[in-house]
Amino acid sequence: xxxxxxDPQALSIQEGENATMNCSYKTSINNxxxxxxxxxxxxxxxxxxRSNEREKHSGRLRVxxxxxxxxxxxxxxxxxxxxxxxxxxATAGGxxxxxxxxxxxxxxxxxx
Amino acid sequence: KAGVTQTPRYLxxxxxxxxxxxxxxxxxxxxxxxxxxxxGQGLQFLFEYFSETQRNKxxxxxxxxxxxxxxSRSEMNVSTLELGDxxxxxxxxxxxVDRNYGYTFGSGTRLTVV
Numbered sequence: 093x094x095x096x097x098x099d100p101q102a103l104s105i106q107e108g109e110n111a112t113m114n115c116s117y118k119t120s121i122n123n124x125x126x127x128x129x130x131x132x133x134x135x136x137x138x139x140x141x142r143s144n145e146r147e148k149h150s151g152r153l154r155v156x157x158x159x160x161x162x163x164x165x166x167x168x169x170x171x172x173x174x175x176x177x178x179x180x181x182a183t184a185g186g187x188x189x190x191x192x193x194x195x196x197x198x199x200x201x202x203x204x
Numbered sequence: 205k206a207g208v209t210q211t212p213r214y215l216x217x218x219x220x221x222x223x224x225x226x227x228x229x230x231x232x233x234x235x236x237x238x239x240x241x242x243x244g245q246g247l248q249f250l251f252e253y254f255s256e257t258q259r260n261k262x263x264x265x266x267x268x269x270x271x272x273x274x275x276s277r278s279e280m281n282v283s284t285l286e287l288g289d290x291x292x293x294x295x296x297x298x299x300x301v302d303r304n305y306g307y308t309f310g311s312g313t314r315l316t317v318v
Contacts, residue, residue, distance in 0.1 A: 122304060132241075135294065189252055191249045
């Protein structure tokens, strides 16, 4: 079963706009990670935020984490057509070695 | 450096057969995890190996098994295939130096059971 829910399930925007995706989870975590997947291929690791961090940046990506609300958001600024993909949040927690629990994902479409 | 390599890329098998999938992690990565991805269930954790030991296992039937070799390469085996086993199987590797590490995924093996 999935740990979290992602919102929205699908997002369609124009190039240059910002895209925001949200993720909620249920149990305590060590960290939360975001991944991108293009057309059913492998996942690409985007960013990891630890449970004691509140915000993290990487290039055009900004991730926030609110452990009191058990939620995270991923912001992609100045979106490009190449950002079109599915985006997944995944949590790692407790003593669950090597296990990531994924959300259902957000399908992002960026129109040129 | 080379990424995570999964072979084969595509497989078609018949119900009742068994299948073995292979994963070669990034050099130096000792942790290898396997995931099943389907449209209905999404990404589900199968198991994780570290230094040839299974440290964690997901909620899959015993038909799903795996192993890791001394060079960190891993295989997973599915016996008595069912139609519902059709999925994209993803392997991921990590340095696993502490709990806060990201994973590098392979491109996956797409298994179709007919």
